[in-house]
Amino acid sequence: xxxxxxxxxxxxxxxxxxxxxxxxxxxxxxxxxxxxxxxxxxxxxxxxxxxxxxxxxxxxxxxxxxxxxxxxxxxxxxxxxxxxxxxxxxxxxxxxxxxxxxxxxxxxxxxxxxxxxxxxxxxxxxxxxxxxxxxxxxxxxxxxxxxxxxxxxxxxxxxxxxxxxxxxxxxxxxxxxxxxxxxxxxxxxxxxxxxxxxxxxxxxxxxxxxxxxxxxxxxxxxxx
Amino acid sequence: xxxxxxxxxxxxxxxxxxxxxxxxxxxxxxxxxxxxxxxxxxxxxxxxxxxxxxxxxx
Numbered sequence: 046x047x048x049x050x051x052x053x054x055x056x057x058x059x060x061x062x063x064x065x066x067x068x069x070x071x072x073x074x075x076x077x078x079x080x081x082x083x084x085x086x087x088x089x090x091x092x093x094x095x096x097x098x099x100x101x102x103x104x105x106x107x108x109x110x111x112x113x114x115x116x117x118x119x120x121x122x123x124x125x126x127x128x129x130x131x132x133x134x135x136x137x138x139x140x141x142x143x144x145x146x147x148x149x150x151x152x153x154x155x156x157x158x159x160x161x162x163x164x165x166x167x168x169x170x171x172x173x174x175x176x177x178x179x180x181x182x183x184x185x186x187x188x189x190x191x192x193x194x195x196x197x198x199x200x201x202x203x204x205x206x207x208x209x210x211x212x213x214x215x216x217x218x219x220x221x222x223x224x225x226x227x228x229x230x231x232x233x234x235x236x237x238x239x240x241x242x243x244x245x246x247x248x249x250x251x252x253x254x255x256x257x258x259x260x261x262x263x264x265x266x267x268x269x
Numbered sequence: 270x271x272x273x274x275x276x277x278x279x280x281x282x283x284x285x286x287x288x289x290x291x292x293x294x295x296x297x298x299x300x301x302x303x304x305x306x307x308x309x310x311x312x313x314x315x316x317x318x319x320x321x322x323x324x325x326x327x
Contacts, residue, residue, distance in 0.1 A: 060290070061290060061291070062286055062290075062291040063291065090290070090292075091293075120289070124290070222274055222275065223274045224274070225292055226286030226289075226292035226293070227291050227292075228291070231276060236276055236277050236279050237274055237276030237277065237278045238278070238280045239286065240281075240285040240291075241284060243281070243284070246279065246280040246284075250279045250280070253279075
């Protein structure tokens, strides 16, 4: 029984390319066919965003990035179309732009309970597809119950900021690695993959990592 | 992607997030380094005052 290929993924809950990249990675991992262990890490694209940002994502992008509103429309249309191509129905008319620090704390709590992947999927779906709010503790606690987490426990750890240091450690690690955009995938601690690459790219690098693991074993067998 | 990455980058560079909503603004990505107190007379003076206060406290 071989050790799974470790994949560390830096990602933000309100990053449209992260959800697309997640789907493409999952497709690539399925093509690869081997065992893969995924761990999500926190990355905040806009840590200074208020929890209750008063405006739409279009307003946010225009104000924050200084992009003309019609250009924002084009960007969102493009990403919505690409999301559609991987089976994701983004609904930007109902997205609640917010601060994602509590969502990241929740992801760390979910990791401690062994349901981080389920929580990540639930958060992305809530944000991009279902019009959910992923910044408020009460909304996050409701969402957490859908992956089997205890609501009261979620409220308690989020209010106590139990996992805030873990979030900050992830963000600091990303900065140390020079990561400026997400999603960012680290395969077996060796290969970096930036962006929502095609599934084949993920499958190839996973295969590459596996073959390099097998090489020393093959060399040992040849020598004996 | 910064050159400081310790990883061997693979995949299509064009797919990496550059200038899109999935990238943090460059200004935020590279915060201004703290000013060197040795070359900033105002900060040097400020640091000296703090040192003196600390010494007085001891």
